[in-house]
Amino acid sequence: MAASAGPRPGWSRRAQYSLFFSFLAVVAGLVIGLILLILSLAAPKTYATVRGAALDITAPITGALSEVTTTITGLTSGAGNYWNAARQNAELKRQRAALMRRMVEARAILEENQQLKAALQLRERSSKAVAAGRVVGSSFESPRRFAVISVGTSDGVAIGMPVRSPEGLIGRVIESGMLASRVLLVTDRANIVPARILKGGLPVISTGRGDGTIDVRPLEVGKNPFKPGDIIVTSGTGGLYPPLVPIGKVIRLDDDGAIAVPIADPSRVSFAIVEPPYEPTALAVAARPDGEEP
Amino acid sequence: MVRAALGQRGASLGRGPRVGADYVPAVTVVAGSMVSLLPIVSSTGWWPDWGLLMLVAWRLLRADAWPAWWAAPLGFANDLITGNPIGLSIALWSAIMIAMDILDRRTMWRDYWIEWAIAALFIGLAELAQWRVAAVLGAAMPLSISAGPAIIIATLCFPVAAFLAARLDRWRLGR
Numbered sequence: 001m002a003a004s005a006g007p008r009p010g011w012s013r014r015a016q017y018s019l020f021f022s023f024l025a026v027v028a029g030l031v032i033g034l035i036l037l038i039l040s041l042a043a044p045k046t047y048a049t050v051r052g053a054a055l056d057i058t059a060p061i062t063g064a065l066s067e068v069t070t071t072i073t074g075l076t077s078g079a080g081n082y083w084n085a086a087r088q089n090a091e092l093k094r095q096r097a098a099l100m101r102r103m104v105e106a107r108a109i110l111e112e113n114q115q116l117k118a119a120l121q122l123r124e125r126s127s128k129a130v131a132a133g134r135v136v137g138s139s140f141e142s143p144r145r146f147a148v149i150s151v152g153t154s155d156g157v158a159i160g161m162p163v164r165s166p167e168g169l170i171g172r173v174i175e176s177g178m179l180a181s182r183v184l185l186v187t188d189r190a191n192i193v194p195a196r197i198l199k200g201g202l203p204v205i206s207t208g209r210g211d212g213t214i215d216v217r218p219l220e221v222g223k224n225p226f227k228p229g230d231i232i233v234t235s236g237t238g239g240l241y242p243p244l245v246p247i248g249k250v251i252r253l254d255d256d257g258a259i260a261v262p263i264a265d266p267s268r269v270s271f272a273i274v275e276p277p278y279e280p281t282a283l284a285v286a287a288r289p290d291g292e293e294p
Numbered sequence: 295m296v297r298a299a300l301g302q303r304g305a306s307l308g309r310g311p312r313v314g315a316d317y318v319p320a321v322t323v324v325a326g327s328m329v330s331l332l333p334i335v336s337s338t339g340w341w342p343d344w345g346l347l348m349l350v351a352w353r354l355l356r357a358d359a360w361p362a363w364w365a366a367p368l369g370f371a372n373d374l375i376t377g378n379p380i381g382l383s384i385a386l387w388s389a390i391m392i393a394m395d396i397l398d399r400r401t402m403w404r405d406y407w408i409e410w411a412i413a414a415l416f417i418g419l420a421e422l423a424q425w426r427v428a429a430v431l432g433a434a435m436p437l438s439i440s441a442g443p444a445i446i447i448a449t450l451c452f453p454v455a456a457f458l459a460a461r462l463d464r465w466r467l468g469r
Contacts, residue, residue, distance in 0.1 A: 022362050023362065023395070025362070025366075026362040026363045026366070027388075028366075029366025029384060032366065033366060033382075033384030033385030033386070036384060037381030037384070039380075040379040040380045040381050041379060041427065050374070054374035054375065058328075058375055061331050062332070062333050063333075065332060065333045069333055135335055137330075137332070138335040138336055140334050140339055140340075140341040141342060141376060142339045142343075142378060143339050143424060143433065143441060143444070144431075146377055175377075182377060187337060188433060189428070189432070189433035189435050190432035190433040209435070209439065210433065211337070211439040211440070212337025265337070267335035267336070
């Protein structure tokens with residue numbers, strides 16, 4: 001096959017000039033693109049308005065499509081639930097009995113905890129949700145891990161606010177339009193969360209790995225403190241994320257840290273709850289472009 | 295009597311391009327970018343950038359699918375829709391247009407394998423650029439879990455984009 005019909009304008013002077021100007025224009029496009037790219041690398045806040053507006057236009061499409069898929073999956077999984085209802089029923093009864101026992105224990109621990117807290121006179125901060133939305137989409141063609149949620153500045157969402165689900169931490173808001181926001185997931189490489197191991201309370205640092213898992217490292221060098229099955233929760237250090245929100249569960253150890261899977265899987269969570277920063281002053285720090293936590 | 299008159303009614307002979315045929319390629323590139331709006335919540339980012347695949351497929355099929363400088367606004371639309379840092383696709387897609395112009399002058403002939411190799415080269419460079427930019431923005435990841443699988447998957451998806459572009463080209467020109 002011959003090469004595609006290339007730029008061969010023949011003898012027409014007009015065609016030659018138009019081809020040449022088109023070439024100049026694409027070079028100009030390249031230069032403008034590079035300048036814009038350098039700007040967005042050096043000062044990501046420059047485009048906040050434009051990107052917020054783009055989110056407002058695109059997120060409703062994703063939201064509507066997401067409704068359709070939810071309905072369809074609901075229909076199929078609903079049918080699947082009827083398929084082996086008897087076995088599921090027995091299983092659920094057994095789980096319920098086990099959970100009842102655990103609940104009684106937890107109730108006792110809660111009361112003891114309250115007494116101890118009263119003795120220590122710890123302040124209880126009420127965490128009030130700013131807004132609750134659904135996770136409608138994600139950046140599945142980019143190495144970064146972002147999700148789009150269906151609440152925006154009109155619901156009171158601001159850049160830097162932590163996002164969680166009832167199960168655990170999802171991430172924090174990095175862009176917000178009027179109707180939708182983009183969330184930096186805990187699995188993103190740039191999302192560094194101060195955390196601790198639930199059992200024992202050893203402080204660790206949680207960093208995303210970009211492939212759906214989380215890398216956890218202890219703050220102090222020494223013996224690897226992790227065990228498979230350990231639950232990692234936020235420590236509240238830095239003041240952005242509220243303490244004791246589950247982040248992940250350790251699945252594998254490596255040389256001086258461990259790899260965990262997030263407990264709040266953004267593809268499964270029903271609701272994303274946007275909360276105000278635990279310490280209000282943390283918002284300014286969280287909105288910094290380099291995405292580093294103090 | 296011309297032979298065309300003997301053909302079936304509705305045959306495509308004597309029919310010109312469809313209305314707006316000049317804009318069909320650009321519209322399909324934007325539609326490709328909009329694939330990222332599908333409500334897929336994935337834990338990995340290995341899925342191909344369909345806007346880029348359509349752009350490369352159209353440009354390999356025809357040099358005159360659009361004036362070369364349209365790559366910049368198309369890239370801007372892609373950046374806004376997919377959430378890339380603004381400027382990344384503008385620069386990359388304009389560079390691909392220039393590189394294709396040079397390639398068109400240098401290559402004597404092409405076949406499907408060469409086109410696939412050229413597309414793989416552009417896809418690889420684009421993914422590596424995206425990976426590099428992510429690293430500059432504080433998300434440095436090993437190649438084997440980010441750009442590597444993405445390049446392989448996108449390269450394997452390219453024939454689909456090439457097929458779509460060829461079919462749409464026939465349709466828009468009324469053939």
